Amino acid sequence: MTKPLTFAVPKGRILDEALPLMARAGVVPEAGFHDKANRSLSFACEDPGLRVIRVRAFDVATFVAHGAAQVGIVGADVIEEFDYSDLYAPVDLDIGYCRLSVAEPASGVDPIDGATHVRVATKYPNLTRRHFEARGVQAECVKLNGAMEIAPELGLAGRIVDLVSSGQTLKDNGLVEVSTIMEITARLIVNRAALKTDPRVAALVEQFREIAG
Numbered sequence: 001m002t003k004p005l006t007f008a009v010p011k012g013r014i015l016d017e018a019l020p021l022m023a024r025a026g027v028v029p030e031a032g033f034h035d036k037a038n039r040s041l042s043f044a045c046e047d048p049g050l051r052v053i054r055v056r057a058f059d060v061a062t063f064v065a066h067g068a069a070q071v072g073i074v075g076a077d078v079i080e081e082f083d084y085s086d087l088y089a090p091v092d093l094d095i096g097y098c099r100l101s102v103a104e105p106a107s108g109v110d111p112i113d114g115a116t117h118v119r120v121a122t123k124y125p126n127l128t129r130r131h132f133e134a135r136g137v138q139a140e141c142v143k144l145n146g147a148m149e150i151a152p153e154l155g156l157a158g159r160i161v162d163l164v165s166s167g168q169t170l171k172d173n174g175l176v177e178v179s180t181i182m183e184i185t186a187r188l189i190v191n192r193a194a195l196k197t198d199p200r201v202a203a204l205v206e207q208f209r210e211i212a213g
């Protein structure tokens, strides 16, 4: 029997917006998927040829790049940070709007940062280094996995690079946005080899193209 296609989704905020699109494309996970007490990570779908796995956003890209999942949904921030050559992002899903920005204390940047060298707390070290390098500045990145906004106040870094949507988190933590690195939406991603060899992957891409259309 052919193995079901594995569809990877992030477990957090994108999911609420992604589920209706997935349903229109025929990707409908079993009822247990919506049960918060259910600790399973893999779920059967109404279509027995599919299963959905629920993992962290960065890991969606990793599973799909390695072909462990063939299809997934993830923010463009994650795609650009990893820049996996085995990942292809054919459809902009027009959900998950936010931006990746540089922010600094409203009260001014700590003098530990000079004109050509800065210390930045971020979950996105590659995008951060690239952004500053293009401006002739060397960025020393301190990798955090969340709550970046607290780092400047505690002297861990002069600036942060993080996702911004309403701007409320920055404001509540005494920070101001100083430049935008990229605008972000969520994308359908596929493993390139799977797209070439498995017609079910190409068919799903077409479904999502029509829906996002």
Ligand SMILES: Nc1ncnc2c1ncn2[C@@H]1O[C@H](COP(=O)(O)OP(=O)(O)OP(=O)(O)O)[C@@H](O)[C@H]1O
Pocket: 010, 011, 012, 013, 014, 015, 055, 056, 057, 058, 074, 075, 076, 077, 078, 096, 097, 098, 163, 164, 165, 166, 184, 185, 186
């Ligand atoms: N404030 C925001 N507003 C809108 N979209 C956001 C916001 N913050 C993050 N995003 C998008 O959502 C993605 C994270 O998705 P989601 O929260 O579903 O994943 P997650 O697995 O819970 O993440 P994490 O691993 O960080 O806990 C980000 O990569 C980005 O594309």
Ligand SMILES: O=P(O)(O)OC[C@H]1O[C@H](OP(=O)(O)OP(=O)(O)O)[C@H](O)[C@@H]1O
Pocket: 013, 145, 146, 147, 148, 162, 163, 164, 165, 166, 167, 168, 169, 170
């Ligand atoms: O501009 P805003 O609307 O305030 O949104 C921005 C916040 O949203 C994201 O965090 P999230 O809530 O996903 O939590 P996290 O710290 O666990 O990543 C992001 O990392 C910011 O902290």
